[in-house]
Each structure stands twice: as C-alpha cells, then as structure tokens.
Amino acid sequence: MSDLAAIWCASVALACAILAVTRPAIVHALIWLVAALLSLAGCFFALGAGFAGAVQILIYAGAIVAVFVFVVMTADASPEALARERARLAQGWRRPAAAVGLVALPLALGLLAGGTSPAAAPDSGPSLGAILFGPWAVAVEVASGLLLAALMGARHLGRRREEP
Amino acid sequence: MPSFAALLPVILLGTGAVTAMLAAPRLPGLARWIAGFALVAACVALALRLGAPDGLSVLLADDRMSRLTGLVVCLSGLGSLAFLRPDGPSKEGPALLLLATLGGVVLTGAVHAASLFLGLELITLALVALFVLPLDRPALEAGYKFLILGAAAAATLLMGLALGHAATGSLALEAFGGREALLTFAAALLLAGLAFKLALVPFHMWTPDAFTGAPGAAAAFAGAASKVAVVTALVRLDAVGLPQVWALGLGTFAGVSILLGNLAALRQDGVARMLGYSSVGHAGYIAAALATGAASAPAAALFYIVTYAPALLAALCVAALIGRATRISDLRGIVWRRPLAGAAMAAALVSLAGLPVSAGFFGKYVIFTALIEGRAWALLALAIAGSALGAYYYLRFVALIFRRAPDPADPAVRWPERTLLGAATAIILVLGIRPDLLLDQIRAALP
Missing domain, CATH: 1.20.120.1200 (NADH-ubiquinone/plastoquinone oxidoreductase chain 6, subunit NuoJ)
Known part of the structure; x- marks a missing residue:
C-alpha cells in the first residue's frame, strides 16, 4: 500500500x-x-x-x-519577455535534456544491477542531532563559514552602485 | 572527533574570518592585520605539529600530508593577502580570503564526502565573492562564470558522491575503491567535478576571465592555494583505487589541457591572460603524472604544485602592481626601475618555463620521471612539446624585462608586496638548488 x-x-x-x-x-x-x-x-x-x-x-x-x-x-514578466522565453524553450531544450539523460542513465543502470542497498541511515531527529553535535561538529561549523561567505558575497553584489 | 590541537588551524582561520568581517566596515586596516595574524598563527600551528602522530577521525584526516599541504595553502593565502588591494566599495576582502583558506585547509584533510564537498564549496563561494570585489564589468563576468560553472561542477560532484554511496553504502572516500558499474559512473562524475577546480580542459572556461577580470590576489588564490588543496584531494582519491575510468579520464583531460593551454597561451599579449591559459597547461602536467599510476606520481604532483604556487603568486603580484590590463610591453625594462619586482618576475617566469636553477626545473623533472616510470609515452611526448612551447612564450616576457626603456610610470611597491616578492624569489631559487628540502618532506608525508 x-x-x-x-x-x-x-x-x-x-x-x-x-x-x-x-x-x-x-x-x-x-x-x-x-x-x-x-x-x-x-x-x-x-x-x-x-x-x-x-x-x-x-x-x-x-x-x-x-x-x-x-x-x-x-x-521581467511582460508579454514580450514571455514570447522570448517561448521562442527560447522551443529550441533550447535538447542539450539540458541530454545532460539529464546522461546523469539519469547510471541511476537506471544501478536499479537494474541492484547495487548493494546502503546501510540503514539514521532517520530520526535525535540520532541525526547526536551525529551533528558529535563527530560532525566540524562540518557544521565549516558549513556556517560557507553561509557566511555566501552572505558577504550576496551583500556585496546587492550593494547600490555609486553613480559615476 | 579529532583533538583540539589538530583542529587549531581550522579554529584560528574561522575565528579570524569572523573577527576580520566584524572589523572590516569601521577599521579596514585592522581587518587586514587580523587576517594576516590568523594566517600566520595557523601556519605556526600546522608547522609545529608537522611530525605529530596521525590521528583518527571521521571527516578530517590528521596526518602529515594534510599538515604539510595545509601549511602550503596557508602560506599561499598569506601571499595572496599581501597584494589584495584595499580599494573597492567593500572591505570584506581579508575575511573572504580567510574563509577561502579555511576551505582549502578542510579540503587537504578531506577523507569523507561531506568534508570534500564542504571544502570545495567554501573555496568556490568565497572566491566568487573575492572575484566580484571591484564590481566592474570584467570582474562581474569572471565572478558569474565561476559561480555558474562552479554550481554545475558541485552538482556533478554531488551526483558522483551519491552514486558512490549507492554502490558502497558508505560516504568515506576510501570505500569508493572497486570495479562496479555504479562506481565507474561515480568516479567519472567525481573527476568532472574536481577537474573544474583544477581548470582541466573541458572545464577551464573560467580561468582566463578570472585571471584578467578578477583582482590579482583573488586570481592568485584560485591558481595557487586552491589548486594545492585540490591536488591533495586528487592524490588522496587516487590512492583509493578508483575504477579504470578515473585514470583514463585524468590522462585524456591532461593531454588536451597541456596542448590547448600552452597553444592558447602562445598567442596572448596580456600578462594575466597568458598566466591564465598557461595555468591550464600546468594543471595538465599534474593530471598527467597522476594518470600514470606510477609509484612516484603522487610526490611528483604535490612537488609540482608546491613549486608552481610561489612562481604564480610573484608573477601575478607584479602584474597587479603594474595594472590590471598589463600588456607584454608594460614589462619593458621593469628590472631597471623596480629591481625587486623585475627580478621576482624574471625568476617566476623562468621557474614557470622550467629552466634550471629554478624550482620549476625540478618540478618538470619529477613529472617527466613519473611519466617515464608509468610508461605513458604519449603523455610524455605531449608534456615535452608543451614545455617547449612554454619556454618559448615565457622567455619572450623575460627578455623584455631586461630591455632598457625610458619609462616614467613607476608602480609603488609596499612592504607586504616586497616581502611576498622577496620570499617567493628566495623559495624559487632555494628549491632550484636544493629540491630535496621539499621533496623529502613530501615523500615523508605520503603513506
């Protein structure tokens, strides 16, 4: 079911x-x-x-x-932009579709080959929390550094340009 | 969970980045000092523990190799900081540089899918922000190219890690050795993701734009520190025993990179653009050595990238001093006006060309030895042809440096840049005479 x-x-x-x-x-x-x-x-x-x-x-x-x-x-959501997008979608879908197919192929092959099923992952909140605050604490801290870098970059790019 | 002492460099870089970020808007000068201090402290922490016993951990290896390459990453980061110009609307450059160095140090110790991905992404995101610091057209183009291609590479890498997990049920990188069909696809996707960071040929499109459009210091980090970390990750993955497609793909990318990188560099008149294209060729030599699977290949690859880093830093520093769009003619007679800058540029270019009495000569020597040992004759022929091309276009630039020319415009060289140029020249010359100083350290670090 x-x-x-x-x-x-x-x-x-x-x-x-x-x-x-x-x-x-x-x-x-x-x-x-x-x-x-x-x-x-x-x-x-x-x-x-x-x-x-x-x-x-x-x-x-x-x-x-x-x-x-x-x-x-x-x-831009104007009708002209919509028409432009339509024209782009009419011809530009082949390469992305090919890329998706290329990535999906190993998945299908893996299903057919019946690869070893992964070890049971901890799925409950508490066990995940125990891992994140135990052996993975470094990874959590590094991930916070990742967010910090993204934040600084986004803030910098969003800065109003000074008029020349 | 690694010990506190093993994590100290990571902690120093992380807290340094946060402090530098907080200090940046009000006291940009202080932020630079904090960043420099954090990098020096991380270097000391790594150097003092160089010979310490190996520690066990899930995510980060605490072995001699991670400490040695982490030290090189921190020193290269320090070199990039030395000529990171404080102009531009944002003052967060030093903090971003520290975050990128943190990513590099994490990557040198990565033995797990999570740390590999986090390290790579931290370098990429911090570098994107560093690339766009000037907020003008070339810088934005370089940043967006790096961001979009980097996102595609990250997705590819994640898919490879997921397939590896599906095949083995583990996320530890050492579990990925095997010959199954799923692992073959995993290795191919992992290689594609890492080849982007190393700028191997089908994935090199961001390199010339980054070297010309981005600030020199950011490009130098992308070319030196980040590549040291990625080569370390490649050496670690290479030792796992991945499926055949890994070596095959590395060899193919290497051959094409050596050929196309050097041929494209041949036609460039801009100093930074020439360095960008030639860096593709240099990455190709490293990949070629690793593709052979020879016993001496890992040491050769690490030695090559460590000798490449100071040469690239010095060359890009001088190019940045003269101006962003430095042409070949701007170098004319620079050694007579600015002896230190001119001599450092000449030493760097001679080292990049791989001529004797420079570190680059022994870099090429160990790469060729590994190729001969691995009986990779086609790659060896390509590498020799690439080196000959390289010698030609590098020496074109070197010859101009020593030509006398009446020139009024004098670039001002400040003390951090003077220190960087002096140190890089010294390293290039010392390693050009006594390569064993570094080679012994690298051999002791490899398992």
Whole structure:
C-alpha cells in the first residue's frame, strides 16, 4: 500500500518537474516546482522517512522557494519577455535534456544491477542531532563559514552602485 | 572527533574570518592585520605539529600530508593577502580570503564526502565573492562564470558522491575503491567535478576571465592555494583505487589541457591572460603524472604544485602592481626601475618555463620521471612539446624585462608586496638548488 503511494507521489513529482521546466511563465514554473517538491516530500513520508519528508517541506518547499519568490519579483514578466522565453524553450531544450539523460542513465543502470542497498541511515531527529553535535561538529561549523561567505558575497553584489 | 590541537588551524582561520568581517566596515586596516595574524598563527600551528602522530577521525584526516599541504595553502593565502588591494566599495576582502583558506585547509584533510564537498564549496563561494570585489564589468563576468560553472561542477560532484554511496553504502572516500558499474559512473562524475577546480580542459572556461577580470590576489588564490588543496584531494582519491575510468579520464583531460593551454597561451599579449591559459597547461602536467599510476606520481604532483604556487603568486603580484590590463610591453625594462619586482618576475617566469636553477626545473623533472616510470609515452611526448612551447612564450616576457626603456610610470611597491616578492624569489631559487628540502618532506608525508 505504502509502495503504491510512494510510486504515485514519485510520478506526480516527475510530471510536475517536467511541467516546471517547460512553462514559459516564471510564476507558473515556480508553482509546479512547489508541487514537485511537495510530492517528493509525500514520497519520503510514504517510504517511512518522516524526518526527511519534514526537512524536504521545511527547507525546499519553504526556504528555497522563498528565495525563488525574490527572484521572481526582479524578473521581467511582460508579454514580450514571455514570447522570448517561448521562442527560447522551443529550441533550447535538447542539450539540458541530454545532460539529464546522461546523469539519469547510471541511476537506471544501478536499479537494474541492484547495487548493494546502503546501510540503514539514521532517520530520526535525535540520532541525526547526536551525529551533528558529535563527530560532525566540524562540518557544521565549516558549513556556517560557507553561509557566511555566501552572505558577504550576496551583500556585496546587492550593494547600490555609486553613480559615476 | 579529532583533538583540539589538530583542529587549531581550522579554529584560528574561522575565528579570524569572523573577527576580520566584524572589523572590516569601521577599521579596514585592522581587518587586514587580523587576517594576516590568523594566517600566520595557523601556519605556526600546522608547522609545529608537522611530525605529530596521525590521528583518527571521521571527516578530517590528521596526518602529515594534510599538515604539510595545509601549511602550503596557508602560506599561499598569506601571499595572496599581501597584494589584495584595499580599494573597492567593500572591505570584506581579508575575511573572504580567510574563509577561502579555511576551505582549502578542510579540503587537504578531506577523507569523507561531506568534508570534500564542504571544502570545495567554501573555496568556490568565497572566491566568487573575492572575484566580484571591484564590481566592474570584467570582474562581474569572471565572478558569474565561476559561480555558474562552479554550481554545475558541485552538482556533478554531488551526483558522483551519491552514486558512490549507492554502490558502497558508505560516504568515506576510501570505500569508493572497486570495479562496479555504479562506481565507474561515480568516479567519472567525481573527476568532472574536481577537474573544474583544477581548470582541466573541458572545464577551464573560467580561468582566463578570472585571471584578467578578477583582482590579482583573488586570481592568485584560485591558481595557487586552491589548486594545492585540490591536488591533495586528487592524490588522496587516487590512492583509493578508483575504477579504470578515473585514470583514463585524468590522462585524456591532461593531454588536451597541456596542448590547448600552452597553444592558447602562445598567442596572448596580456600578462594575466597568458598566466591564465598557461595555468591550464600546468594543471595538465599534474593530471598527467597522476594518470600514470606510477609509484612516484603522487610526490611528483604535490612537488609540482608546491613549486608552481610561489612562481604564480610573484608573477601575478607584479602584474597587479603594474595594472590590471598589463600588456607584454608594460614589462619593458621593469628590472631597471623596480629591481625587486623585475627580478621576482624574471625568476617566476623562468621557474614557470622550467629552466634550471629554478624550482620549476625540478618540478618538470619529477613529472617527466613519473611519466617515464608509468610508461605513458604519449603523455610524455605531449608534456615535452608543451614545455617547449612554454619556454618559448615565457622567455619572450623575460627578455623584455631586461630591455632598457625610458619609462616614467613607476608602480609603488609596499612592504607586504616586497616581502611576498622577496620570499617567493628566495623559495624559487632555494628549491632550484636544493629540491630535496621539499621533496623529502613530501615523500615523508605520503603513506
């Protein structure tokens, strides 16, 4: 039963992802992206990975989409821009699609070959927290440095240009 | 969990970055001092523990190799800081440089997928911010190219790590050795992700723009410190015993990089652009040695990149002193006007060309020895052809340096830059006479 639910959610996610990259209007694309991310979260829940599902909703459908909304506010949404995007989508999809196929190929091969299933990952919040504050504390600190660098770069780029 | 002493360099660089960032808006001068102090302290912490016993840890190796290469990364970071110009609207340059150095130090100790990815990304993001510091068109172009290509490389690397995890059930890099189909794809994607940072040929597009558009210090970090860290990661991955495609891909990228990098550099008149294209060729020599799988290859690759770093730092420092769009004619007679800058530039170019009595000569020598030992005749032929081309275009620049010319414009050389130029020249000459000083250290560091 849960397998069927997972397959259903995954199919919805795939369909939404395809719609997200083929819509010329950026707002429509964003809504399909949210749908894809949420159905992926449903997939995680159906497979019993509740924590991963919650993280998926919080971080991807929440935080990252919020960033996209900021991008949408700065994007050009006039009819001319829409027509331009349509023309671009009509011919420019082949190479990205080929790249996706190239990356998806090993996945399909791995499924057919039935690679060794990964060791059971700690999925619960407490065990993950214990790892993050124990042996992985250095990685957490370095990741905070990563955010700091990104923040400084973004603040610098967002600075108002001084008029010459 | 590694001991406190093992983590001390990382802690020093991290706290230094935060302090320098906080001090930057009000006291930019103090921020530079803090950054310099943090880098020197990290160097001392690494140098003092060079011979300490190895420690065990999940994420970061605490062995002699990570300390030695971490030391080189910190010294190269210090060299880049010496000519990081404080002009421009933002004063966070020193803090960003410290963060990039932190990423490099993490990468030299990376034995786990998480630390490998975090180290690489920290270098990339901090470098993007450093590239765009001047906020003008060439700098923005360099930054965006590096950002977009870097994101693609990061995605490729992550996919490779995920496939490796799917095949082995582990995220430790040493588990990735094997011959399975999934691991083959994982190794190919990992190589593509790392080749971007090393600027090997299909992934080199960011290099010439970064060297011309970005501030000289940022380009020097991308070419010296970051590449030392990436070569260390490559040496570690090479020792794991990845599938055949790894060596095959490295060899192919190496051959194309040596040929195209040197041919493109041949036609450049801009000093920075020539250095950018030739850095592609230099990365190719390193990849060629590693592709052979010879016993002496890891030591050769590490020796080469460590001797390359001071030469590149000195050359880019002089180019930055004269101006960002330095052409070949601007170098005319510089040795008579600014003896230190001219002599350092000449020593750096002679070392990059691989001529005797410079560190670069022994760098080329150990690479060729590794290629002969690995019986990689095609790569050896390409490397010799590339070196000949390199000698030609580097010597074109060297000849101009010594030509007399009446020139009024004198670039001012401040004391950090003087120190960098003097130290780099000294290192190039000392290693050109006694390469064993460094080679013994590297051989002792390799398992």
